[in-house]
Amino acid sequence: MQSGTLELVCPAGNAAMLRAAVEAGADAVYLGLKNATNARHFPGLNFSPDELGASIAWAQQRGVRVFLAINTYPKEHNCSEWHRAIDHAAALGVDALILADLGLMAYARERFPELRLHASVQASATSAPALQLLARRFGVVRAVLPRVLSIDQVQQVARDAAPLEIEVFGFGGLCIMVEGRCSLSSYATGEAPNHQGACSPARFVSWEEKENGLEARLNGFLIDRYAPDEPAGYPTLCKGRFRVDGEIGYALESPTSLNTLDLLPQLKQCGVRAIKIEGRQRSVAYVRTVTQVWRRAIDALTANPERYTVQTAWQNELARISEGNQTTLGPYSRPWK
């Protein structure tokens, strides 16, 4: 990849998704182990240690970098599992570790001084001083910015935190809370992405066909009720429909996907180094489609920045796989400010 071009970082929830991302044109993939050390600890996802080694080798042979997310927070009694994950990743030759916990950053930096460290979105670092501290103290070379900043704020942080590389989310599901600090799932189930690696863990989810529709519950809490012909979503608390002041609706956030194709030139001008695609919990087809579209967009921007325009075909492809079949610029655009 040429220096100065945007790096396309794609999700690999399993080996098939990794293959799809690489074949569709990802510059890098990010993935996790089959345990609570990563924030997408769902059944059927992620990599065993053996699968991880084979997948890293397969991707790297094709010139694609592999980043391992160890981006949950251990507790005092179980740090050793997170340390083992770091040791293992370093031994297998991952290109970078994506970390959130300061103790883990210190551990990785001391034991593996040559290993690239990226600050996870879960680290909740949203200001240049916070990022500079991570760079200075732990040698962090890249940070994934939480999805709470406007485009102006991204520009300011990228400028002030340089030479630290900035990675931002370009497409996918939104987390409305400052990442790493949401306790909604924990409130309902006792388990949350921050420590156990899963928001709304599948074992707490139940579906029941009732007289007035399909009910989706999380640990007994009614999250949504769907009419017979209405597409049903996964019951995540922030995207549930609740009764507020006598009216039922999306009280916190409606299901929608972030889509920043329109902002791509601006993000590049801001000094953003990499675009991250959300969705390790989605399907192989999702990964293939999103990666293909974003590959075309980044290549078009690189080839001719002045003539970059978002193609209708790209938007149509992305709309098909977006949550609620709709997209948003999310916090990047705040017209009311």
Ligand code: SF4
């Ligand atoms: S409940 Fe929503 S905002 Fe909170 S962690 Fe889960 S997806 Fe993110």
